[in-house]
Amino acid sequence: MLMFILRRILTMLLTAFCLTFIVFYLTNLPPNLEKLAKTEASARMTDAEVESWIERNGYGQPLIVRYGEWLGVAPGWTNVEANGTLRGRCVDRAEDRENAARFCGLLQGDWGTSTVFRNPVSEIIATRLGLTGILMFWVMVLMVPSALLIGVMAGMREGSRLDRSLSTFSIATTATPEYVSGVFFIVFLASNAGVQIFKGTATSAMDNITFENFFLPVLTIALYGIGYIARMTRASMTEVMTAQYIRTARLKGVSFRNVVLKHALRNALIAPFTVIMLQFPWLLNGVVIVETLFNYKGFGWTLVQAASNNDIELLLACSVVAVFVVLVTQLISDIGYVFLNPRIRIA
Amino acid sequence: MEPLTWAGSLGAFVNPIAAVVFATLAVSIVLTIVQSTMETEKSQFTDQGVVAVGGSGAPGLPFLLACGLMVLSLYLALLAVEAPLRWLGFAEGMNLAAFGIVVVLGIALTWAISVFAPQSLGERLLPISVMAMVGIILVYALAPFVMPVGAAGILGEMSRQFLPVWLALAVTFGLSMTFKRKLGLYGKLFDSTIGMIGFGLVMFWVFTAFFADFVATHDPLTQLSGMKNKDPGTPVPDGLTVYAHYLLGGDNLARDVFSRMVMGAREVLKIAPAATIFAFMVGITLGLPAGYFGGALDTVLTFLANLVLAFPVILLFYLLVTPEIIETGIPIYLAAVLFLFPIIFLVILWNSRYYTQPMVRNVYVGITLVVGFWLYAGLAFDADPLGIISMPPNILIVFVSVVFVNAPTVFRIVRGIVLDIKTRDYVAAGQTRGEGPWYIMLWEILPNARGPLIVDFCLRIGYTTILLGTLGFFGLGVSPESPDWGSTIDQGRRLISIAPHPALVPALALMSMVLGLNLLADGLREESLRD
Numbered sequence: 001m002l003m004f005i006l007r008r009i010l011t012m013l014l015t016a017f018c019l020t021f022i023v024f025y026l027t028n029l030p031p032n033l034e035k036l037a038k039t040e041a042s043a044r045m046t047d048a049e050v051e052s053w054i055e056r057n058g059y060g061q062p063l064i065v066r067y068g069e070w071l072g073v074a075p076g077w078t079n080v081e082a083n084g085t086l087r088g089r090c091v092d093r094a095e096d097r098e099n100a101a102r103f104c105g106l107l108q109g110d111w112g113t114s115t116v117f118r119n120p121v122s123e124i125i126a127t128r129l130g131l132t133g134i135l136m137f138w139v140m141v142l143m144v145p146s147a148l149l150i151g152v153m154a155g156m157r158e159g160s161r162l163d164r165s166l167s168t169f170s171i172a173t174t175a176t177p178e179y180v181s182g183v184f185f186i187v188f189l190a191s192n193a194g195v196q197i198f199k200g201t202a203t204s205a206m207d208n209i210t211f212e213n214f215f216l217p218v219l220t221i222a223l224y225g226i227g228y229i230a231r232m233t234r235a236s237m238t239e240v241m242t243a244q245y246i247r248t249a250r251l252k253g254v255s256f257r258n259v260v261l262k263h264a265l266r267n268a269l270i271a272p273f274t275v276i277m278l279q280f281p282w283l284l285n286g287v288v289i290v291e292t293l294f295n296y297k298g299f300g301w302t303l304v305q306a307a308s309n310n311d312i313e314l315l316l317a318c319s320v321v322a323v324f325v326v327l328v329t330q331l332i333s334d335i336g337y338v339f340l341n342p343r344i345r346i347a
Numbered sequence: 348m349e350p351l352t353w354a355g356s357l358g359a360f361v362n363p364i365a366a367v368v369f370a371t372l373a374v375s376i377v378l379t380i381v382q383s384t385m386e387t388e389k390s391q392f393t394d395q396g397v398v399a400v401g402g403s404g405a406p407g408l409p410f411l412l413a414c415g416l417m418v419l420s421l422y423l424a425l426l427a428v429e430a431p432l433r434w435l436g437f438a439e440g441m442n443l444a445a446f447g448i449v450v451v452l453g454i455a456l457t458w459a460i461s462v463f464a465p466q467s468l469g470e471r472l473l474p475i476s477v478m479a480m481v482g483i484i485l486v487y488a489l490a491p492f493v494m495p496v497g498a499a500g501i502l503g504e505m506s507r508q509f510l511p512v513w514l515a516l517a518v519t520f521g522l523s524m525t526f527k528r529k530l531g532l533y534g535k536l537f538d539s540t541i542g543m544i545g546f547g548l549v550m551f552w553v554f555t556a557f558f559a560d561f562v563a564t565h566d567p568l569t570q571l572s573g574m575k576n577k578d579p580g581t582p583v584p585d586g587l588t589v590y591a592h593y594l595l596g597g598d599n600l601a602r603d604v605f606s607r608m609v610m611g612a613r614e615v616l617k618i619a620p621a622a623t624i625f626a627f628m629v630g631i632t633l634g635l636p637a638g639y640f641g642g643a644l645d646t647v648l649t650f651l652a653n654l655v656l657a658f659p660v661i662l663l664f665y666l667l668v669t670p671e672i673i674e675t676g677i678p679i680y681l682a683a684v685l686f687l688f689p690i691i692f693l694v695i696l697w698n699s700r701y702y703t704q705p706m707v708r709n710v711y712v713g714i715t716l717v718v719g720f721w722l723y724a725g726l727a728f729d730a731d732p733l734g735i736i737s738m739p740p741n742i743l744i745v746f747v748s749v750v751f752v753n754a755p756t757v758f759r760i761v762r763g764i765v766l767d768i769k770t771r772d773y774v775a776a777g778q779t780r781g782e783g784p785w786y787i788m789l790w791e792i793l794p795n796a797r798g799p800l801i802v803d804f805c806l807r808i809g810y811t812t813i814l815l816g817t818l819g820f821f822g823l824g825v826s827p828e829s830p831d832w833g834s835t836i837d838q839g840r841r842l843i844s845i846a847p848h849p850a851l852v853p854a855l856a857l858m859s860m861v862l863g864l865n866l867l868a869d870g871l872r873e874e875s876l877r878d
Contacts, residue, residue, distance in 0.1 A: 015650075175862035179817065289817065292821075307666075
């Protein structure tokens, strides 16, 4: 078990390393740097000026060195300007320019500064992630119980009318991406064209969450996930219901309700646990779409702003967080599966 | 010109009937669900395990769920028709007290149904109301053809525009139903209602894309002054265009929403199926050897696949689908690698099959190589010697990134199936006969894996459509004028409180197409499991 976890963690670190390098490469392409130079210094620079700006600001080094600096395993660049001032990656960031640290990167907790928001990246990420965390919490509260309930109800008697109707419902929700259901909800539940019960924007929810301004974004994200998790739960429930021990329990005279609740449910919920965990990367997708649609300025919204404004440091930080979330949930799902499944745990 | 109403003169007597039919349908759906939730206690044993045969309801979890459903449907019904609320004295609509009444009503009604309603009333009512609904829809669709132009309202005029689509659908369904016993899995699809509905929806959009030039009423890019955000059915100012109305209204740039939706189908169907096929070629070509040989090859490929899968899709799109990336030429390199796989796949396929007949093999492999590299040069490098095949760079990057996102999942599925199938006896028999590994993979294992792969193919086209919509929604990789559904939704949502139709129409279109694909996949799965 310990070896298994250790191996999984090692693979995860290797994956994280590769992914961050790819992201770093894709955000630091020459055209991106050129654009950065023009937004930071002056929009009317000549090619030669751009070239020298890139050289002077440490972007001229080989990619692998810059990646090392960003990660915090290579010493930050330094050079002396023509007028004698000392400049450098770490020197520019430090308050005390004389005694700046040699290393300043991700590992030292230095995430850089956003060029759009003019704030330290770590600060932005922390507040935005907090807002998204609240959103995700309510999504989970709504999504997980309803998906499990639908899946169990549909799967306990395969082929029944209830199964048919609930399965069709699940298919319909998986066929409706967030940007479609969100538009439907806004039109029918939050505008003059339909009934105006909710608000079509969640901007006010950033300070004060109410049912009125927060339910629609939560519902929009949850709905897309409900169908998928419900179908997985249904599949695992139907499989369990055909097992021999369920038959034995029934023959023993246990009532159908007790069979479902006491014998079937626990075993049927192992697979959905994995699915729910693996659903996180998809939820991230939903978060980006919904935060843009409802103008809720959380993590997803920040990612879109960073990407469309060529804010390299912020985009890198967003990617690190996103990749981290995905990998950790994968790890939890793997370990959880082994832990929950007695057949594997005891063997 | 008069503005059109939704149903025109037909509406005067068909609309009330439609309302009654719709209400009956809604009631019977609720009844079916509520009643089937209640019947839990009596169940019967078969070889497959526990199968319920129905029985009177015992309170408990099912009763609670039934109550919940009833309350929800009452709530929605009351919201839709606010009159009863006013009658109860709630002038401002739904509030907490009104909601309380709804909850009490819902529980009482559920109890009443469980005690008094005849068994399976809902189940008996449902088929009748569905038939009636289909009949009403047919009346709306067919009546316009015997009515004068403009008399049948917006729905009628749209149905008239879709004439080639209706004809093509009728021919397809007629032929398939007639010969369904001879058509294998495809024919079996016509035994399942769900599958037929799905197939109908998908083919509707396929034919719409094909006949888009006949179906569309206006040019999707032309802006007509005075038509900005106009309601559905608004007449076009005199003499500006041949067609007299904007059937589904105008968008915020005064373009015809209906024509943009129709042309959007073409944009989506140009990319989604092709990208899915490419993803499958890549996934199969890599997944077969990974599963069959295992070892280091498997480890490396699985690691790479997991690497791509660990990327949040949206982030990958934001990193890959940018104008800067096109400048650096990365999409061309990616395309150069990814587009090679279909050629490799086909060459190995022919080579392993006709290895013992060199002449036949040489012909097949030769044709594949010549045609393959001609298309390859045109698509990936935009260097077609004949100058026929080319792909604009922004479409290429969209195409490549969609293939890139989908291929690892296909790889994992194929690998999993191969791991399962390679332990079968017929594979061992093939090995004993001295068949080569590639022959076994492509001609023994792959045909036996086709069931789940076909199902996944349908689902994946739907998923690709969603991805393309996401790209359009964020304005990535599409020209701002493009009528594709994703970017139309994005443009429409900005003014959603003023004019909801520009966003609603493409949203409905996208949803119906993906729903069709999912239902089709579900029907196929059911029918292929049946043998």
